[in-house]
Amino acid sequence: MTPDEYCQQKAARSGSSFYYSFLFLPPERRRAITALYAFCREVDDIADEVHDASVARAKLAWWRTEVANLFSGDPQHPVTRALVPFVAGYGLDAARLNEIIDGMEMDLTHHRYADFEALRLYCHRVAGVVGQLSASIFGFTNPSTLEYAEALGIAFQLTNIIRDVGEDARRGRVYLPADELARFGLGAEDILARRGDARFAGLMAFQAERAASYYAVAFARLAAEDRRSQRAGLIMAAIYRALLDEIRRDGFAVLDRRVALTPLRKLWIAWKTWVTT
Numbered sequence: 001m002t003p004d005e006y007c008q009q010k011a012a013r014s015g016s017s018f019y020y021s022f023l024f025l026p027p028e029r030r031r032a033i034t035a036l037y038a039f040c041r042e043v044d045d046i047a048d049e050v051h052d053a054s055v056a057r058a059k060l061a062w063w064r065t066e067v068a069n070l071f072s073g074d075p076q077h078p079v080t081r082a083l084v085p086f087v088a089g090y091g092l093d094a095a096r097l098n099e100i101i102d103g104m105e106m107d108l109t110h111h112r113y114a115d116f117e118a119l120r121l122y123c124h125r126v127a128g129v130v131g132q133l134s135a136s137i138f139g140f141t142n143p144s145t146l147e148y149a150e151a152l153g154i155a156f157q158l159t160n161i162i163r164d165v166g167e168d169a170r171r172g173r174v175y176l177p178a179d180e181l182a183r184f185g186l187g188a189e190d191i192l193a194r195r196g197d198a199r200f201a202g203l204m205a206f207q208a209e210r211a212a213s214y215y216a217v218a219f220a221r222l223a224a225e226d227r228r229s230q231r232a233g234l235i236m237a238a239i240y241r242a243l244l245d246e247i248r249r250d251g252f253a254v255l256d257r258r259v260a261l262t263p264l265r266k267l268w269i270a271w272k273t274w275v276t277t
């Protein structure tokens with residue numbers, strides 16, 4: 001199996017909405033973004049699936065070494081080998097790849113967040129930085145497009161947090177800021193016990209409004225001259241906003257189930273966004 005095939009299988013198996021945006025890219029950019037996505041999946045899987053924190057830290061430390069190997073010209077893993085052709089041409093850098101690993105390390109120790117500022121740092125590391133790297137792969141000319149990509153990445157992560165409240169609670173994780181829980185008369189223990197009353201619905205509506213505001217900020221900062229080159233990101237945005245709308249229409253019933261769009265609907269949204277942007 002070639003490095004590209006490995007990354008393709010990693011992306012396809014995940015079932016992520018991001019995969020649908022890759023389908024419409026030119027082959028070289030598709031290979032690059034698929035390799036970046038595979039990198040994110042590799043390190044995210046460590047944070048999510050390795051239950052011994054010391055083992056997880058060791059594995060993430062290995063990936064830091066592998067990032068260094070990538071930029072010294074001697075990568076060993078199929079994902080980093082797949083990234084090699086795109087490092088120079090698409091502005092990939094070790095600092096941002098390591099910052100993604102920083103975010104995954106937060107998951108090993110931070111299962112609660114005091115306020116949104118603390119949560120925003122996490123969202124920046126695991127999603128905002130990914131947005132910036134993705135925008136570089138898609139191509140841009142105006143620096144404000146990186147601000148768009150950062151805000152869009154955070155919007156995606158906030159949407160994920162809303163969708164995954166119940167799933168995260170089953171893992172003992174609460175990504176909702178403690179001060180905002182208190183504002184709605186709730187505590188982390190209510191989320192962990194998956195108590196979905198009117199207070200919870202109000203809290204979720206508040207979180208959804210924040211996510212929507214980040215989408216609005218992102219679109220406002222996307223330079224007009226970069227809009228076509230960033231169509232893949234706009235496909236992701238269309239899919240994620242549809243998901244957020246679906247969660248809202250469902251009354252934020254996210255504690256005991258995972259709201260999702262069908263693959264056919266995702267593909268239709270992707271095609272429609274591509275041809276109309």
